[in-house]
Amino acid sequence: MPSSIFKWISLAMVAVFLSGCGSLTVLDPQGPVAEQQSSLIWLSIWFMIFIVLVVFVLLTIMLVKYRDRGNNDNYDPSIEGSHKLEFIWTIIPIVIVTILSIPTVITIYSLEEAPEIEEVDAQQEPLVIHATSANWKWIFSYPEEGIETINYINIPVDRPVLFKLTSADSMASFWVPQLGGQKYSMSGMETELFLAATEVGQYEGRNANFTGEGFAEQRFTVNAQTDEAFNEWVEDTQENAPSLSEDEYVHLMVPGHAEEMTFSSTHLEFVNHAYDATYSLEKRAELGYEAHSPHSREGKAFDLPILSQPINTDKTYEVELDDE
Amino acid sequence: MPLRWDEFIVTGDPFILAAQISIALTSIIAVVALTYFKKWKMLWTDWITTVDHKKIGIMYIACALLMLFRGGVDAMMMRTQLAAPELDFLSSQHYNEIFTTHGTIMIIFMAMPFLIGLMNVVVPLQIGARDLAFPFLNNLSFWTFFFGMALFNISFVIGGSPSAGWTSYFPLASNDFSPGVGQNYYALGIQLSGIGTLATGINFIVTILRMRTKGMSLMKMPMFTWTVFITSLIIVLAFPVLTVALAMMTFDLLFGTHFFTLQGEGLDMLWANLFWIWGHPEVYIVALPAFGIFSEIISTFARKKLFGYNAMVASIVVISGLSFLVWVHHFFTMGNSAAVNSFFSITTMAISVPTGVKIFNWLFTLHKGKIRFTTPMLWSLGFIPNFVIGGVTGVMLAMAAADYQYHNTYFLVSHFHYVLIAATVFACFAGLIYWYPKMFGHRMNERIGKWVFWIFMIGFNVCFFPQYFLGLDGMPRRIYTYLEGDGWFSLNLISTLGAFMMAAAFALFVYNIYYSWRYEKRDTTGDPWDGRTLEWATSSAIPPHYNFAHQPEVVERDAFWDMKEKGIDLNASTDYQKIHMPNHTWLGPVMAFFMFAASFALVFSWWIPAILSGVAIFVCMIIRSFDYNDGYYVSVEEIEETERKAKEA
Ligand code: HEM
Ligand SMILES: [Cu+2]
Ligand SMILES: [Cu+2]
Numbered sequence: 001m002p003s004s005i006f007k008w009i010s011l012a013m014v015a016v017f018l019s020g021c022g023s024l025t026v027l028d029p030q031g032p033v034a035e036q037q038s039s040l041i042w043l044s045i046w047f048m049i050f051i052v053l054v055v056f057v058l059l060t061i062m063l064v065k066y067r068d069r070g071n072n073d074n075y076d077p078s079i080e081g082s083h084k085l086e087f088i089w090t091i092i093p094i095v096i097v098t099i100l101s102i103p104t105v106i107t108i109y110s111l112e113e114a115p116e117i118e119e120v121d122a123q124q125e126p127l128v129i130h131a132t133s134a135n136w137k138w139i140f141s142y143p144e145e146g147i148e149t150i151n152y153i154n155i156p157v158d159r160p161v162l163f164k165l166t167s168a169d170s171m172a173s174f175w176v177p178q179l180g181g182q183k184y185s186m187s188g189m190e191t192e193l194f195l196a197a198t199e200v201g202q203y204e205g206r207n208a209n210f211t212g213e214g215f216a217e218q219r220f221t222v223n224a225q226t227d228e229a230f231n232e233w234v235e236d237t238q239e240n241a242p243s244l245s246e247d248e249y250v251h252l253m254v255p256g257h258a259e260e261m262t263f264s265s266t267h268l269e270f271v272n273h274a275y276d277a278t279y280s281l282e283k284r285a286e287l288g289y290e291a292h293s294p295h296s297r298e299g300k301a302f303d304l305p306i307l308s309q310p311i312n313t314d315k316t317y318e319v320e321l322d323d324e
Numbered sequence: 325m326p327l328r329w330d331e332f333i334v335t336g337d338p339f340i341l342a343a344q345i346s347i348a349l350t351s352i353i354a355v356v357a358l359t360y361f362k363k364w365k366m367l368w369t370d371w372i373t374t375v376d377h378k379k380i381g382i383m384y385i386a387c388a389l390l391m392l393f394r395g396g397v398d399a400m401m402m403r404t405q406l407a408a409p410e411l412d413f414l415s416s417q418h419y420n421e422i423f424t425t426h427g428t429i430m431i432i433f434m435a436m437p438f439l440i441g442l443m444n445v446v447v448p449l450q451i452g453a454r455d456l457a458f459p460f461l462n463n464l465s466f467w468t469f470f471f472g473m474a475l476f477n478i479s480f481v482i483g484g485s486p487s488a489g490w491t492s493y494f495p496l497a498s499n500d501f502s503p504g505v506g507q508n509y510y511a512l513g514i515q516l517s518g519i520g521t522l523a524t525g526i527n528f529i530v531t532i533l534r535m536r537t538k539g540m541s542l543m544k545m546p547m548f549t550w551t552v553f554i555t556s557l558i559i560v561l562a563f564p565v566l567t568v569a570l571a572m573m574t575f576d577l578l579f580g581t582h583f584f585t586l587q588g589e590g591l592d593m594l595w596a597n598l599f600w601i602w603g604h605p606e607v608y609i610v611a612l613p614a615f616g617i618f619s620e621i622i623s624t625f626a627r628k629k630l631f632g633y634n635a636m637v638a639s640i641v642v643i644s645g646l647s648f649l650v651w652v653h654h655f656f657t658m659g660n661s662a663a664v665n666s667f668f669s670i671t672t673m674a675i676s677v678p679t680g681v682k683i684f685n686w687l688f689t690l691h692k693g694k695i696r697f698t699t700p701m702l703w704s705l706g707f708i709p710n711f712v713i714g715g716v717t718g719v720m721l722a723m724a725a726a727d728y729q730y731h732n733t734y735f736l737v738s739h740f741h742y743v744l745i746a747a748t749v750f751a752c753f754a755g756l757i758y759w760y761p762k763m764f765g766h767r768m769n770e771r772i773g774k775w776v777f778w779i780f781m782i783g784f785n786v787c788f789f790p791q792y793f794l795g796l797d798g799m800p801r802r803i804y805t806y807l808e809g810d811g812w813f814s815l816n817l818i819s820t821l822g823a824f825m826m827a828a829a830f831a832l833f834v835y836n837i838y839y840s841w842r843y844e845k846r847d848t849t850g851d852p853w854d855g856r857t858l859e860w861a862t863s864s865a866i867p868p869h870y871n872f873a874h875q876p877e878v879v880e881r882d883a884f885w886d887m888k889e890k891g892i893d894l895n896a897s898t899d900y901q902k903i904h905m906p907n908h909t910w911l912g913p914v915m916a917f918f919m920f921a922a923s924f925a926l927v928f929s930w931w932i933p934a935i936l937s938g939v940a941i942f943v944c945m946i947i948r949s950f951d952y953n954d955g956y957y958v959s960v961e962e963i964e965e966t967e968r969k970a971k972e973a
Contacts, residue, residue, distance in 0.1 A: 025798040026729045040726045048716035055683060055712045062690040063705065066626070067697065076692040081632035081685075089684040093677045100723060101673060105666045107725035112662050135501070170496045171592060173657060173732055177798040181728020184658050186593070187495070187586055191659035204810075208732040208800045210489050212496055213416050216803040277586045281500055293504025294417045295484035296331045 025177045030203065030224070031196045032115040033180030040107050047096060111181075114160040115196045126162040126194065129153060130266075132273055133165075133172035133185045133207055134280060135255040136214030137307075141266035147237045148244055150252070150261035150309075152221045156230040157200055163193045166273045168253060168280040173209035176222050182208050188277030197224035213294075214304055217257055238264050246270045248311040253280040254289050256305035289317035334484055337418065339401070344481050373908040375459035376869050377444045380466050382763055384441030385756065387473060389834075391434040392749075394477065396830060398426035403787070403823040406816050409808040419804035420487035421506070425480065427490030432514055433473045435610040435744065438752040440469075440524055443552050443613060445759055447528065449859035449867065450546045452537025452876045452883075457530040458523075459906040460948075465520035465527065467916030472517025475923055479509035483927065486510035489802065491599055492573070494584035494592040499577060505927050511574045512923040518566055519919075525559030528552055537858075539878035543637070546857045546882075547623075547630055551616030554640045555609050558647065562605035569598035578929060593658065600651035608647040611743070612640055614751030615682060618704045621758055622686055624856055625701040626693030629882060632685040639678035646675045656724040657731050665724040672722035679715060683708065698853070699773035703754035706781050707746050714742025717792065732802075735795025738788045745784055753777075753833070761852045765865025766844040772836040776829050783825025790815040790822075850970075856885040861894050863970040870903045870958055873967050895967065903958040911951070915944035 027042070029035040066072065114126050130141040131153075140149045155161050165174050165185035174193060175182035183193040197203070207218040225233065244263035249270070252258065271279050292299035305317065334340050358364050371379060401422055405414040414422065444462070448455055456462045479485040486506035488497040497507050532553045536545070545553075573595070575581040582588025584595040623630045630636060652660065652668040660668075686708060695701070717739040721727050730736055753776075761767050799812050806812050850867075851860040858876055861884045862868075876894055880886040887894065922937035 024793060024796040026796045034729075037726055037729050040723060041720070041729065044720045044723060044726065048720060051716055052709075052712055055687070056709055058684075058687050059690075059705070059708055062687055062693075063695065066690055066693045067695045072694045074692055075627070075694045077628050079631065079692060080629050081635065082688075085688065086632050086635050086681065086685070090677065090681055093680040097670075097673045097676060097719075100719070101670050104669050104723040104725055108665050108669070109662045111725055111728070169586070170501055171493060175732075175800075177729065181725070182657050182731060183728070184655070186658075188589075189659075204798070206800065210420075210493075210496070210732075210802040212488070212501060213420065215420075216416065216805055277589075281586060291500055291503040293331070293484060293506075294487075295334055295504055297328070299504070300336060 025204075028178060029180075030178045030199045030201065031180060032117060032198065033111060033195050034178055036107050036110065036115075037181055040103055043103060044100060047100065051096070111194065114162065114194050117158050117160070117196060117198060119198060120158050124159045126160040127155065128162050128164065129155075130164045130166070130268060130272075131174050131185065132168055132267075133170070133174070133211070133218070134168035134252055135170055135211055136207075136218040136304075137252065137256075137258040138174075138205075138207070138218070138220045139168075139252065139267065140220075141268050142234075143266060143268055145234050145238070146265060147234065147241065148263040148266040150258050151219070152223065152260045153205075154223045154225055154230055154233050155197060156227045157197050157224045159227075160194055160196045163195065164274075165191045165193060168273045169255075170211040171209060172207040172211050172218065174205070175208040176203050176205035178203045179222065184209060187273050187280070188275075190274035197222070200224055200226060212255075214255065214257055221260075237262055240264075242310060250283040250287060251307055251311045251315070253283045254287060254305060254317050255284075256307060258307040259309065261307075261309040261311075284317070287316055332482060334481055339418075340480060347481065369908065372913050373463070373910050375455065375463050375906050375909060375912075377448050377456050377459070377462060378763065378866050378869075380462055381441045381444030381446075382866075383466060384437045384444060384469070387470060388434050388438035388441060388752070391429050391437070391473065392830070395426050395429040395434055396827060398422045398429070400823060400827055402426065403820040405804060406806075407820040408817065409806050409810070409813055411805060414804060416804045417487060420489075420802070421480065421485040423802060424486050424489050424492075424510075425476075428476065428486075428510065428514070430744070431490065431606065431610070432517060433469075433476065435748045435752070436521060437469055437473075438756075439555075439610060439613040439748070440521070442617065442752070442755045442759065443528065445763060446755075446859055447549055447552050448531065448535070449762070449862060449871060450549050450857050451532065451535060451540055452858050452872060452878065453531065453535040454871050454875075454903065455906060456527050457535055458527050460909050460912060461523050461527055463909055463912035464916060465523045467913045468520035468523075468919060469517040471916050471920035471923075472513050472515070472520065475516060475920060475927070476509055476513030479506060479513070483509070491596075491603070493599075494576075494590070494595045495586045497573070497595075498585045498590075500586065507577055508574075508927040511570050511577060512926055515567065515570045515574070516919055516923050518563055518570070521559060522563040522567070525556040525563065528556040529560065532556070537875050537878060540883070543634070544878055544881045544883070546616075547619035547633070547636060548613070548616035548857075550637055551612040551619075551640055554644045555612045558605045558609050558612070558644050561648070562602045562609070565598055566602035566606075569595065569602065572598075574926075578926065596655055596658070597651070600654045601648070603654065604651045605644075605647045607743075608643060610748045612643070614707075614747040615640065617751040617755040617758070618686065618707055619689075620857065621700045621704045621754055622689050623882075624758075624853055625696045625698055625704075626690050627696075627854075628689055628693045630685070631688040631691070632681075633881065635681055636685055639681045642678040643675060646671060646678075650675065653722055653724070653727070656727045669722055669724045673719055676715060676719050676722075683712060683715075699768070699770055699777060700754045700758035700853075702774065702777045703750045703757070706777065707750045707754075710742060710746035710750070710781070710784070713789075714739055714746055718743065730795060732800050733795035734791040734799045734801055737801045738791035738795060741788045741791075745788075753780075758853065759859070760840075761847045761864050762850075762859060762862075763866060764841070766840060766846050767852055768836050768840045769844055772832060772839060776833045776836060779832065780826050780829035783822045783829060785822065786825060787819050787822025790819045794819075851884075856882040858884050860884050861887070868963075868966045868970070870905055870963070873900055873963055895971070898964065898967070900960045900963040900967070902960055903963065904955055905958055906955045907953055911944055911948055915941060915948075918944065 027038050029038045132139040138151055140153045167185040167187040171184055171186045173182045173184050179195040179197055183191050201224055203222040205220045205222050241262045241264040243265040249267050405411055405419055483505040486509055488502050492510055572583040576583050576585055582590040584590045584592050619630055650672045653672045656665050721730055721739055757768050794812055794815050847864045850863040862871055918937045918940040922934050925934035
């Protein structure tokens with residue numbers, strides 16, 4: 001009988017839903033931004049379960065009571081509507097939407113500001129990190145510290161971090177689920193995202209917006225460290241890491257992957273992609289890289305380069321082909 | 325540059341090779357069969373050149389089923405690739421091409437044509453008309469859609485498919501990052517079929533406004549006709565935006581303009597805005613007719629009038645208005661100001677109010693009814709709980725601050741499949757089965773049909789429900805693989821199993837078409853379901869090309885039900901009058917073919933063939949302008965003959 005199956009399915013779904021949520025990344029926040037988002041999500045989940053249950057129960061009742069039994073004595077084909085009922089089910093959704101709008105709007109506004117960290121008494125100035133996406137890697141610059149990393153970042157806990165996002169080429173989306181929601185990075189412009197971690201640990205970050213062939217591997221790691229560990233790392237990097245020249249940097253503009261790297265200077269000294277949308281296209285052309293259809297002979301022969309430190313500046317990207 | 329055949333034809337992939345071979349074989353078999361059974365002439369005069377809305381509708385539906393198969397095969401390949409971590413069943417590039425074609429085909433070449441097919445078959449009958457307002461245009465619309473579909477589909481065997489997603493965001497979609505002809509196929513294939521869709525919208529608006537039979541005021545129209553009317557208005561308002569956006573894209577790709585590119589201060593965000601100003605209304609273009617179909621079916625099988633007809637009409641009007649005010653919810657994360665995001669959050673959530681009203685009105689149509697669980701009814705009842713799950717998660721996505729966490733994840737993928745499948749696909753199945761006897765003269769087998777429904781419905785939930793959790797666990801959409809350490813293995817495996825259940829259900833559905841054709845009882849009444857609206861007042865198995873020998877006169881809503889109650893028999897009188905009908909047209913398919921030729925040449929930047937085909941299109945237009953032939957009369961004798969046969973059957 002269909003109605004009992006509906007009921008069974010709905011119960012099973014709710015059970016799965018509630019048992020599985022605890023360990024899900026997004027619902028396991030490790031900082032105040034993700035925290036606000038996950039409580040908003042939970043609030044909405046409760047409302048939605050309520051709505052779903054109302055509809056499922058009503059549907060089940062209708063199907064059980066009014067299925068054709070041959071001789072339905074409750075059959076009444078004259079009904080056309082009811083203003084009272086229709087008024088009720090217009091008003092109730094309006095009320096629910098209003099109730100959900102208020103915390104939504106408050107949270108939208110609050111995410112635009114540096115998050116307050118409850119655990120500390122004196123709020124610190126946000127740490128500024130420029131995050132630049134380039135097919136298919138992440139480039140991070142710490143302008144105040146004068147250091148740059150590829151595909152990983154270290155941040156201190158309990159201090160807000162202001163990410164200034166831009167892109168060297170395709171539009172990407174900077175996302176560290178356990179620390180907070182994502183935002184797009186676009187070349188020729190700058191977007192801003194505040195995040196903060198309150199627990200020491202390693203968090204997965206990635207590009208969430210499709211950027212083509214190497215998209216799935218366009219990931220990075222976030223290491224949230226104690227203040228001391230972070231400062232120590234900064235000093236150590238400033239002293240010991242190699243500096244980044246423009247000649248080396250341009251190799252990052254060629255589509256491909258990169259290993260984790262660390263430098264004691266930043267690319268902001270020679271380019272900020274937020275103000276120069278075509279830099280990467282010009283540089284990769286200078287290196288001899290040409291974009292080829294993946295279905296052409298050249299495209300089939302081309303392998304994504306994997307760049308490691310120190311970047312090999314001799315390498316050019318022309319594809320060797322034996323002519324037939 | 326000389327033509328290199330190994331680049332022109334896609335090579336190097338065993339799946340594509342298999343597809344190429346099977347396409348070649350199928351074409352040969354089709355040609356041989358048509359020749360052997362001497363069916364070429366019939367194909368040409370009865371189908372290709374027809375202006376009969378019912379036959380055009382059937383051709384639309386046949387193409388849509390084919391595309392459901394194609395898009396479904398794409399889906400199965402993707403789900404196979406994702407079944408376990410780090411599989412290399414598909415390469416990254418191949419996966420990207422497949423999800424791009426899957427999305428585009430399902431929306432543009434499956435959902436829309438399926439519904440337009442049903443609209444074609446049903447709407448003129450429901451309003452007691454003899455055909456659409458512009459029958460020639462209808463034929464042309466079909467053929468532009470058909471050739472648009474053909475153009476988009478050949479991309480995977482010739483030249484290579486697009487791979488920048490069905491949204492084709494710039495700068496990724498520009499030549500610098502998507503080299504090759506794939507994006508050209510995207511721009512031109514959608515453009516070509518979009519012309520047909522736009523013309524269809526105009527055609528239905530005029531038909532519904534001008535061709536209703538006597539007594540059918542707007543507020544006496546069947547609900548499906550109402551939804552088609554509103555949908556057509558949305559089409560006419562939204563599609564020009566897509567047309568312009570695609571034209572700009574084409575210029576960027578082929579002629580080196582910089583509307584959206586990185587160079588020349590192009591505006592990538594402009595593309596995203598234009599795309600979604602069309603794209604969100606598009607969602608309602610495929611949802612509203614579905615709502616109309618469910619309204620008809622639920623009312624028929626609950627044996628009751630639709631509850632709250634006026635509120636139902638009002639809610640689709642409100643939905644259509646709001647659908648133009650929400651597009652930014654597709655990119656809350658683009659760095660908009662808090663005020664902008666708040667505004668679009670609220671407008672989006674507001675859509676749930678009229679939608680909720682509809683859900684409760686359907687539920688109360690069942691109240692005090694006499695419900696028969698036929699297969700069309702099962703699909704319609706299954707729609708309600710599944711669509712509600714899709715709807716409430718839609719409200720969750722509308723809350724911008726939370727959307728920063730759902731955006732671009734499997735949470736979103738699950739949400740839109742819950743709405744697109746539970747509303748659109750369920751409605752296509754429901755509507756096809758419901759109106760099947762009208763088209764083919766017999767019902768589909770109910771027993772097999774129920775199996776199809778249950779396997780599909782359960783498979784659908786097994787496939788997509790786990791994806792909400794994958795999304796909340798941080799799995800982004802459009803990744804071709806993931807790592808074991810991500811912890812997404814078990815839910816993905818379950819999801820893939822569900823996908824294959826749906827595929828099995830589809831196969832069974834196709835088998836049912838064959839089975840029913842062989843073994844189902846022929847319907848002689850024209851009214852196999854005890855229907856309520858005028859399409860059931862004509863005979864079955866494609867009603868005569870003039871639809872009604874006597875045009876019905878409408879007194880009440882649910883006009884046919886009303887006639888049956890009052891004992892009026894529309895076909896009682898044999899006092900016929902000659903009927904004016906439009907002629908067949910060879911110009912429609914020929915003109916559309918030249919559009920195809922021009923587009924195909926443009927895909928490969930073959931300028932001279934493109935220009936020649938362009939000239940040919942223009943010549944066709946001139947021929948059409950001087951075509952004074954305005955139809956013919958069906959004689960009284962022919963009507964008598966046809967009607968007598970229908971009665972004898
Ligand atoms: C038959 C069952 C179906 C299955 C198993 C399925 C599966 C999938 C999968 C695996 C993806 C790719 C997810 C990703 O990698 O991001 C996808 C994307 C998509 N699907 Fe489906 N799908 C089905 C039916 C449909 C239908 C009926 C529609 C529309 C009417 C549809 C519309 C889309 C769209 C628009 C996308 C997004 C494509 C893109 O990201 O560019 N799907 N589907
Ligand atoms: Cu931008
Ligand atoms: Cu939308």
